[in-house]
Amino acid sequence: MSSPYLTEHPLDLASLLARVGASDRGGIASFVGLVRDHHAGREVKRLEYSAYAPMAEAECAVIVAEAETKWPVRVAISHRIGTLEVGEAAVAIAVAAPHRGEAFEACRYVIEELKRRVPIWKREWYADGSSDWVNPAGANAANAPEEVAIGAAGGRHG
Amino acid sequence: MTASVETVTVKVLLFASYADWIGRDTVEVSLPAPATVSDLVRQLREEFPQADRLPTRPLSAINAVHATVDSPLREGDEVALLPPLAGG
Numbered sequence: 001m002s003s004p005y006l007t008e009h010p011l012d013l014a015s016l017l018a019r020v021g022a023s024d025r026g027g028i029a030s031f032v033g034l035v036r037d038h039h040a041g042r043e044v045k046r047l048e049y050s051a052y053a054p055m056a057e058a059e060c061a062v063i064v065a066e067a068e069t070k071w072p073v074r075v076a077i078s079h080r081i082g083t084l085e086v087g088e089a090a091v092a093i094a095v096a097a098p099h100r101g102e103a104f105e106a107c108r109y110v111i112e113e114l115k116r117r118v119p120i121w122k123r124e125w126y127a128d129g130s131s132d133w134v135n136p137a138g139a140n141a142a143n144a145p146e147e148v149a150i151g152a153a154g155g156r157h158g
Numbered sequence: 159m160t161a162s163v164e165t166v167t168v169k170v171l172l173f174a175s176y177a178d179w180i181g182r183d184t185v186e187v188s189l190p191a192p193a194t195v196s197d198l199v200r201q202l203r204e205e206f207p208q209a210d211r212l213p214t215r216p217l218s219a220i221n222a223v224h225a226t227v228d229s230p231l232r233e234g235d236e237v238a239l240l241p242p243l244a245g246g
Contacts, residue, residue, distance in 0.1 A: 051245075052171065052219070052238055052240070055219055055223075079246075090246065091246050114245055114246055117224065118245045119173070119219070119240050119243060120243065120244065120246075121173060121175075121243070133174050134244040135242040
């Protein structure tokens with residue numbers, strides 16, 4: 001795949017760091033999300049990520065643009081799609097800024113917005129061979145309204 | 159020619175758990191106009207017995223942009239029903 005944000009290949013943090021670094025940027029903050037070996041008390045063997053690719057790409061581009069408008073930063077995001085084993089990186093974010101405060105703030109913003117807005121799903125495969133789709137809101141939310149205040153233009157209420 | 163009720167036809171994209179439940183990942187749906195995402199969900203529940211597991215107010219997108227259940231549908235729209243997002 002040649003898409004800028006989604007990839008079926010193992011993530012390469014070094015290449016993200018290289019993409020955002022520049023001589024006038026004094027620091028790079030990064031976040032790497034890994035496949036955990038347990039969830040809700042069950043042993044997880046692997047995860048299968050899927051996406052609504054055109055929208056996921058577009059939403060990532062919007063989040064990058066937002067971060068680069070709010071802070072004097074350069075942002076790179078890479079999210080893996082497909083089957084991942086425990087310990088593998090599912091998402092990597094690198095944010096370069098003149099100073100560390102902006103880099104950390106923007107990096108936090110990017111991962112939180114990615115989780116909230118980018119249409120990606122994961123199916124967990126358990127040690128006993130069964131599987132289930134992950135709902136970060138938890139099982140109790142199964143019957144709750146799932147619409148959140150994302151809004152048609154990414155705007156927020158209030 | 160007889161006058162017919164005006165309809166709006168959209169392509170529905172289903173993902174992850176929703177695609178599993180309904181057993182397919184795309185469905186074409188025609189609705190009486192005007193229609194919203196909410197009307198579409200109601201119609202899907204009528205057409206597909208398995209769709210009763212869909213929330214009445216799911217996350218949605220129209221033409222790859224986040225929408226709400228009150229967003230209006232236009233002829234030819236691509237409407238995605240999005241299960242709880244789980245990226246990262």
